[in-house]
Amino acid sequence: MCRIRAFEGQSExxxxxxxxxxxxxxxxxxxxxxxxxLSSIQPGDPVITAYRDHGHALYLGCDALExxxxxxxxxxxxxxxxxxxxxxxxxxxxxxxxxGIVGGHTALGVGLAFGTKYRGGNEVTHCFLGDGAANAGxxxxxxxxxxxxxxxxIFIIENNEFAMGTRLEYHAADPELHKxxxxxxxxHERIDGMDVLQVRKHAKRIIEKxxxxxxxxxxxxMNYRFAGHGAADNDQxxxxxxxxVERAKQRDPILLLGKHLTENGIASEAELEAIQRxxxxxxxxxxxxxxxxxxxxxxxxxxxxxxxxxxxxxx
Amino acid sequence: xxxxxYREALRQSIVEEIERDEDxxxxxxxxxxYQGTFRVTQxxxxxxxQKRVLDTPISEPxxxxxxxxxxxxGLRPIVEMMxxxxxxxxxxxxxxxxxxxxxxxxxxxxxxxxxxxxxxxANQLSAQHSHSLEGWYAHxxxxxxxxxxxxxxxxGMLKTSVRDDNPVIFTENPxxxxxxxxxxxxxxxxxxxxxxxxxxxxTDISLIGYSRMAHxxxxxxxxxxxxxxxxxxxxxxxxxxxxxETIFGSxxxxxxxxxxxxDWRNGGYGAEIVARxxxxxxxxxDAPVGRVGGLNVPMPYARNLELLCxxxxxxxxxxxxxxxx
Ligand SMILES: Cc1ncc(C[n+]2csc(CCOP(=O)(O)OP(=O)(O)O)c2C)c(N)n1
Ligand SMILES: [Mg+2]
Numbered sequence: 081m082c083r084i085r086a087f088e089g090q091s092e093x094x095x096x097x098x099x100x101x102x103x104x105x106x107x108x109x110x111x112x113x114x115x116x117x118l119s120s121i122q123p124g125d126p127v128i129t130a131y132r133d134h135g136h137a138l139y140l141g142c143d144a145l146e147x148x149x150x151x152x153x154x155x156x157x158x159x160x161x162x163x164x165x166x167x168x169x170x171x172x173x174x175x176x177x178x179x180g181i182v183g184g185h186t187a188l189g190v191g192l193a194f195g196t197k198y199r200g201g202n203e204v205t206h207c208f209l210g211d212g213a214a215n216a217g218x219x220x221x222x223x224x225x226x227x228x229x230x231x232x233x234i235f236i237i238e239n240n241e242f243a244m245g246t247r248l249e250y251h252a253a254d255p256e257l258h259k260x261x262x263x264x265x266x267x268h269e270r271i272d273g274m275d276v277l278q279v280r281k282h283a284k285r286i287i288e289k290x291x292x293x294x295x296x297x298x299x300x301x302m303n304y305r306f307a308g309h310g311a312a313d314n315d316q317x318x319x320x321x322x323x324x325v326e327r328a329k330q331r332d333p334i335l336l337l338g339k340h341l342t343e344n345g346i347a348s349e350a351e352l353e354a355i356q357r358x359x360x361x362x363x364x365x366x367x368x369x370x371x372x373x374x375x376x377x378x379x380x381x382x383x384x385x386x387x388x389x390x391x392x393x394x395x
Numbered sequence: 396x397x398x399x400x401y402r403e404a405l406r407q408s409i410v411e412e413i414e415r416d417e418d419x420x421x422x423x424x425x426x427x428x429y430q431g432t433f434r435v436t437q438x439x440x441x442x443x444x445q446k447r448v449l450d451t452p453i454s455e456p457x458x459x460x461x462x463x464x465x466x467x468x469g470l471r472p473i474v475e476m477m478x479x480x481x482x483x484x485x486x487x488x489x490x491x492x493x494x495x496x497x498x499x500x501x502x503x504x505x506x507x508x509x510x511x512x513x514x515x516x517a518n519q520l521s522a523q524h525s526h527s528l529e530g531w532y533a534h535x536x537x538x539x540x541x542x543x544x545x546x547x548x549x550x551g552m553l554k555t556s557v558r559d560d561n562p563v564i565f566t567e568n569p570x571x572x573x574x575x576x577x578x579x580x581x582x583x584x585x586x587x588x589x590x591x592x593x594x595x596x597x598t599d600i601s602l603i604g605y606s607r608m609a610h611x612x613x614x615x616x617x618x619x620x621x622x623x624x625x626x627x628x629x630x631x632x633x634x635x636x637x638x639x640e641t642i643f644g645s646x647x648x649x650x651x652x653x654x655x656x657x658d659w660r661n662g663g664y665g666a667e668i669v670a671r672x673x674x675x676x677x678x679x680x681d682a683p684v685g686r687v688g689g690l691n692v693p694m695p696y697a698r699n700l701e702l703l704c705x706x707x708x709x710x711x712x713x714x715x716x717x718x719x720x
Pocket of ligand 1: 105132180181182183209210211212213214240242243244309424453455477481484
């Protein structure tokens with residue numbers, strides 16, 4: 081969690097300094113969800129998410145330097161500088177992205193589970209999405225098919241209570257999003273996403289069940305985003321108060337885990353500080369190293385449009 | 396005449412249309428409480444309340460479908476697409492439903508709806524957020540398509556769009572929101588569709604573009620001017636209907652033409668303009684019609700690659716010089 085938090089500090093720095101552009105969405109406050117969940121998956125399980133993807137990529141084992149290089153649009157980035165912050169992908173880590181069109185990737189998630197079933201595999205697909213994405217129509221088409229065809233996919237709504245500047249209560253007819261699975265004959269529940277150990281416990285139980293039954297599952301994890309929607313979101317007063325953010329920060333996942341560790345004598349304050357410092361130093365070095373990476377060669381613009389040919393060149 | 400930014404001119408036009416006609420309302424994502432992602436609708440929610448400025452969930456097909464149904468009953472929705480790239484989700488509603496019902500119902504129903512939002516590349520928004528889709532829409536019978544490039548045009552064309560009884564695709568460009576210009580003091584200032592604007596008169600070559608590329612054409616004209624070449628710049632501004640009279644008239648005068656568009660080069664709307672010119676002005680041409688479009692690749696994230704993709708002055712100037720021979 082400290083590594084992800086520190087990474088995000090550096091990615092915001094990259095944005096501020098102009099080394100990163102476009103849309104950049106940090107994961108601050110939501111770390112316990114990706115970590116609690118992904119620490120419970122099996123190697124080979126496909127993972128897919130939207131554009132708030134740095135935390136998932138890092139925890140799945142993607143190299144922090146390659147992630148940062150991608151965010152800075154460098155040739156050595158995870159996606160060779162073609163995708164940027166929103167479009168991290170790593171085939172090596174079964175990380176299927178990294179998607180910018182809200183809700184669109186949920187269909188792909190079900191497709192991944194379809195692939196598993198077709199091949200007779202035992203993998204479970206973990207499909208993360210936002211509370212805002214839960215309003216995309218395509219989600220309901222694929223939930224129906226996932227249930228109809230017994231596809232091993234877990235939809236994990238990361239409900240951080242906002243879709244950009246729109247609060248949950250203004251975008252959802254019933255703010256308990258998990259209930260929407262009812263009509264699809266799919267098991268569903270809502271859990272707290274700020275306590276990483278709790279998330280992990282639930283994850284183990286649910287993933288085990290899905291792996292056994294091959295039935296889809298619809299989970300809503302309640303977390304909170306501490307930062308703005310994206311790096312360009314410069315007026316949060318339009319949708320929330322500083323007090324609300326402060327209140328949420330009292331349940332900062334890093335803080336909660338730290339408390340647990342110290343109160344149970346597992347780690348000392350000093351050790352926790354050392355972990356934090358180490359993470360910060362690591363990511364500072366990552367920032368510097370990424371900033372020194374080469375930009376893509378102009379010719380790269382034509383690469384990877386097709387697998388086997390180039391598009392017609394020129395204007 | 397007041398000087399406003401493109402964004403302000405657009406907002407003022409919307410405000411005046413809301414005030415003029417109580418059937419006009421806005422619908423879209425984050426347009427109300429959040430003031431609009433590109434701040435076009437800033438202040439409108441407070442002023443006109445929820446009835447006229449409706450925040451929606453992220454449900455583009457639903458939004459456009461609801462607006463279409465409401466329009467069939469006579470309301471006049473202005474739909475904001477946060478970016479035109481998201482209108483791809485609503486293509487079925489736009490193309491299969493909104494664009495067709497007037498024809499399919501033998502003229503009984505019409506859809507007085509405007510779908511507006513930024514189209515084209517902004518700054519490193521990469522492949523899923525940078526589309527120029529006006530060519531797709533211009534392909535569909537039943538849709539009108541406009542792409543204003545100046546504050547005065549965005550002001551006058553929005554009004555024309557709202558008052559039009561057909562679905563209108565109104566594409567802005569994120570690069571234009573900040574540009575300034577004078578707008579007329581006339582709440583009924585209507586820029587008619589199907590009238591191109593001659594931005595710069597010339598005799599040696601016609602440079603034809605719309606939206607941001609109209610400005611690129613102006614830059615090229617200035618550069619050519621330094622070389623003693625007199626270029627005429629035509630801002631198409633209305634794609635459907637298209638003002639072929641002005642375009643052909645210019646080409647018949649200059650005998651050379653270059654068409655510039657930001658969309659992918661292959662099959663973009665510029666290709667249509669090129670085809671029309673050669674169909675109707677073949678004997679007037681002293682050289683093949685030049686064409687400059689965006690590179691045929693998904694928009695890359697890295698800034699240096701992105702800049703390669705979007706046609707700029709130098710790209711267009713090179714083609715103009717080749718066309719001049
Ligand atoms: C189809 C589509 N519509 C609109 C957008 C613009 N947009 C990007 S993120 C976002 C909010 C999504 O909220 P949520 O799903 O809750 O994810 P979070 O940002 O909270 O992680 C919106 C409206 C988009 N990317 N795609
Ligand atoms: Mg959210």
